[in-house]
Amino acid sequence: MAGSKKPRGLGRGLSALMSDVQPEETREGGAGPRRPDLLVPIEKLVANPNQPRRRFAPEHLQELTNSVREKGVIQPLIVRPKDGGLYEIVAGERRWRAAQAAQLHEIPVLVREFDDVEVLEVAIIENIQRADLNPIEEAAGYRQLMDNFGHTQEKLAEALGKSRSHIANLMRLMNLPEDVQEFLREGLLSAGHARALITSENASELAKKVVKEGLSVRATEALVKREQAAVDAPAARLKPRKTEEKDADTRALEGDLSAALGMKVSLAHQNGTESGSLTVRYETLEELDSLCALLSNT
Structure with a gap:
């Protein structure tokens, strides 16, 4: 991959990439499927090793295979040329798999000279358009673009038409335990469930409870809060009570900061010194995202 490239904007521009992955029914003028550049023997196609989509549901693939067997591959795959007369699939691996299962000999393709960055971008764009990626696959795709090609969350959000908080929240899902990520991949948990579990130190056990009982996102948030309250209670009982009252100026400053940030702010000044601590709750x-954006001046 092109890991040594300098950070830059996404590919050749999303307008160019989107024109190649736009579903045929939404093309301007409703002209129908785009004519393929050529028909390629199915054995000349190879999968993209960095394809963000890792799971192909057998039942959905079987439905597509039945359709391909009856009507053929209507929408051409997007490919790029490789050595030895081969073509790497940029978009359309599921159609290729279905065509293999349907025992087709040739498949229509659009040949494009994409570089490594654009290949990954197009793969992510196409899957997002079709809502085919689970949250972990989508987050992993974003992580690839950031780690391998130096893209920022801001650039990804702008280029893909997503909010920065959407990108940031998905990226946090990668910090969940592997078993919780597996629940997400299988569709047993939604991204909303996972976001609620991120703050828990016992995410694995809580996730199992959520799946077993079929809890809603709101019920999951309440479950996490109850667990955290149970953890905090013993510490609160052992914590000595503060006898010092904050002066009026400190309370006024706390109020001003809280109003400006829209979050609770607490000041703890060490008497006799010029140091202290500031706590923002x-x-x-989403509030954390707003605070990070404010602090980084974005």
């Missing part, structure tokens, strides 16, 4: 991950 956020209630949701």
Whole structure:
């Protein structure tokens, strides 16, 4: 991959990439499927090793195979040329798999000279358009673009038409335990469930409870709060009570900061010194995103 490239904007521009992955029914003028550049023997096609989509549901693939067997591959695959007369699939691996299962000999393709960055971008764009990626696959795709090609969350959000908080929240899912990520891949948990579990130190056990009982996102958030309250209670009982009252100026400053940030702010000044601590409490991950954006001046 092109890991040594300098950070830059996404590919050749999303307008160029989107023109190649736009579903045929939404093309301007409703002209129908785009004419393929050529028909390629199915054995000349190879999968993209960095394809963000890792799971192909057998039942959905079988439905597509039945359709391909009856009507053929209507929408051409997007490919790029490789050595030895081969073509690497950029978009359309599921159609290729279905064509193999349907025992087709040739498949229509659009040949494009994409570089490694654009290949990954197009693969992510196509899957997102079709809502085919589970949250972990989508997050992994974003992580690839950031780690391998130096893209930032801001650039990804702008280029893919997503909010920065959407990108940031998905990226946090990669910090969950592997068993919880597996629940997400299998569709047993939604991204909303996972976001609620991120703050828990016992995410694995809570996730099992959520799946077993079929809890809603709101019920999951309440479950995490109850667990955290149970953890905090013993510490709160052991914590000595503060006898010092904050002066009026400190309370006024806390109020001003809280109003400006929209979050609860607490100041703890060490008497006799010029040092202390400032604590900002956020209630949701969206509030944390807003605070990070404010602090980084974005």
